[in-house]
Amino acid sequence: MEFFIQDEQAMLELGNRISKSLHRGDLVLLEGHLGAGKTTLVRGILHGLGWKEPVRSPTYNLFAPYDTDPPVLHADFYRISDAQGTGIEDYFDSHVCLVEWPDALRSLVDLTLSSKVEITTEGTGRRVRLSNILL
Amino acid sequence: MSLVLAIESSCDETSAAVVSGRQVLSNIVATQIEMHQKWGGVVPEAAARAHVEAILPVIQEALSTAQVNLDQLDAIAVTNRPGLVGALSVGVTAAQALAFAHNKPLIGVDHLEGHLLAILSLPDELRFPCISLLVSGGHSELVLIREIGSYELLGQTRDDAAGEAYDKGARLLGLGYPGGKQISEQAVAGNPRRYDLPRGLAKERYDMSFSGLKTAVLRLVEAEGPKISVPDAAASLQAAINDALIKRLRNAVEDHDPASIALCGGVAANPDLRARVQKLAEQNGFPAYIPHFALCTDNAAMIGLAAVARLHGGTTSADRNLQVHPNSSLFS
Numbered sequence: 001m002e003f004f005i006q007d008e009q010a011m012l013e014l015g016n017r018i019s020k021s022l023h024r025g026d027l028v029l030l031e032g033h034l035g036a037g038k039t040t041l042v043r044g045i046l047h048g049l050g051w052k053e054p055v056r057s058p059t060y061n062l063f064a065p066y067d068t069d070p071p072v073l074h075a076d077f078y079r080i081s082d083a084q085g086t087g088i089e090d091y092f093d094s095h096v097c098l099v100e101w102p103d104a105l106r107s108l109v110d111l112t113l114s115s116k117v118e119i120t121t122e123g124t125g126r127r128v129r130l131s132n133i134l135l
Numbered sequence: 136m137s138l139v140l141a142i143e144s145s146c147d148e149t150s151a152a153v154v155s156g157r158q159v160l161s162n163i164v165a166t167q168i169e170m171h172q173k174w175g176g177v178v179p180e181a182a183a184r185a186h187v188e189a190i191l192p193v194i195q196e197a198l199s200t201a202q203v204n205l206d207q208l209d210a211i212a213v214t215n216r217p218g219l220v221g222a223l224s225v226g227v228t229a230a231q232a233l234a235f236a237h238n239k240p241l242i243g244v245d246h247l248e249g250h251l252l253a254i255l256s257l258p259d260e261l262r263f264p265c266i267s268l269l270v271s272g273g274h275s276e277l278v279l280i281r282e283i284g285s286y287e288l289l290g291q292t293r294d295d296a297a298g299e300a301y302d303k304g305a306r307l308l309g310l311g312y313p314g315g316k317q318i319s320e321q322a323v324a325g326n327p328r329r330y331d332l333p334r335g336l337a338k339e340r341y342d343m344s345f346s347g348l349k350t351a352v353l354r355l356v357e358a359e360g361p362k363i364s365v366p367d368a369a370a371s372l373q374a375a376i377n378d379a380l381i382k383r384l385r386n387a388v389e390d391h392d393p394a395s396i397a398l399c400g401g402v403a404a405n406p407d408l409r410a411r412v413q414k415l416a417e418q419n420g421f422p423a424y425i426p427h428f429a430l431c432t433d434n435a436a437m438i439g440l441a442a443v444a445r446l447h448g449g450t451t452s453a454d455r456n457l458q459v460h461p462n463s464s465l466f467s
Contacts, residue, residue: 034303035349039294054293057346060146060273062219065462085183085221124354 001135005126011037014128015044017135018117022049022096024070028133029102029111032119037126038100041117042074045098058100062086065095073097077104084108137209137446140197140233141439142190144226145218145246146273148432149189153201154439157255160201162429162436165189186225194229197435205237212442214435215243216460223459234455241455242442247465249437250399251278251286252444254424256436262394262422266387268380268412271400271432272298277341277383278466279391283444288466289387290341297376298402300345304372307352308365318369319405325370330355332375340386343379348372377408381415388419397424403431 005011022028022045030038043055049068058064058076063086066072073095077083083104091097105111115132136156143150152162165185198204213230215223227243234241250269254261265280266289275292295303298315305314310321332351335344352372356363384396396419398412409425416423430437 033353034307035351035353037350039346054342056292057295057299059299060296061217087220121353121357 019048321369325366327374329367
């Protein structure tokens with residue numbers, strides 16, 4: 001499924017729609033370059049699950065868990081080339097795991113089977129492609 | 136004078152230091168930046184292993200540089216919160232073993248309190264309340280220090296940290312790591328008004344936002360193509376980040392009438408930000424406390440200084456069963 005996203009508000013709304021289809025144990029890979037809007041989409045998803053507080057970048061801490069329903073783990077492997085040893089596996093069953101820069105997960109899971117969101121720039125807007133996500 | 140050995144391993148750096156009262160006798164840091172550059176990213180198991188390999192030599196060097204032996208110490212201090220769990224555990228385990236073996240009190244210190252209290256290394260008689268701006272790769276916090284041990288979080292970033300904005304901005308401009316240093320060096324020859332970059336959350340008095348800068352710099356790079364002036368872009372990015380920080384600091388000064396201001400965390404290395412904090416203090420007729428750069432990046436001396444303050448305050452226990460708290464907050 002593909003969407004053209006005009007602006008930040010539309011990206012938040014798409015996140016809100018995606019949030020309704022997520023369950024514990026889901027792993028969603030978020031792909032796109034710096035500034036593409038990955039964290040904005042995560043913010044939309046968390047807002048959709050009722051989270052009202054800020055959603056800070058997990059780049060330096062790697063993980064940010066949220067006690068929403070279902071609970072969400074926002075992970076970011078920008079600084080990391082291999083996720084082995086981070087302990088992310090502990091969240092796989094209990095949380096919806098939203099992972100930015102997911103290449104580092106290759107040694108842990110078969111990424112070809114995972115749900116995926118790919119964001120690319122198109123002018124001032126964004127093209128968002130969803131795989132293995134049913135809205 | 137309390138003599139303390141301090142250990143810090145909450146993130147990328149392995150560090151040990153000896154402090155005597157407010158005097159830093161040694162401050163040794165084994166950095167992993169070279170390793171990260173080579174691999175283009177941290178490998179956590181390798182990072183934890185690097186902490187394990189570095190920690191004993193770093194402690195040895197801290198003691199020998201200070202010409203202190205373990206039996207002379209009054210206490211051992213270690214960062215036990217917040218941070219990466221594996222990294223924190225290495226320092227805490229080493230500190231615990233030394234404390235048991237040499238029968239010394241063990242003091243767990245919050246990493247952020249360490250950053251805030253790095254100002255104790257300055258010779259000044261510190262005046263409180265103090266408004267401190269803590270800015271690093273993982274933090275952008277505006278803190279009211281009423282006195283040592285009493286901290287109120289006034290505001291913070293709602294998305295990216297200021298240091299992260301420097302690093303990612305540098306990456307988008309094709310500059311190397313660490314990004315903050317690259318940007319400030321390029322900015323010296325640049326025009327900060329050449330490119331118009333956003334000041335996020337301009338209406339907020341204390342809270343900040345830097346994530347919009349990534350998209351703005353990306354758009355700038357795409358629009359200008361090869362004719363972009365990297366020095367002008369670096370200067371414009373630096374102005375956008377530092378304007379936002381100084382504005383929040385000024386707001387806090389207006390609202391809280393402090394006796395001093397302070398700048399700490401790795402972004403305190405930025406010469407433009409240092410100069411602007413100094414200027415703000417001069418305009419208000421109070422001092423600006425900016426620790427030496429070695430005490431602004433992650434280091435163990437700041438942990439030792441915070442521990443000494445705790446010892447003097449009498450709020451320490453002899454409990455050596457220190458827990459690691461990866462997600463704890465100084466302000467809750």
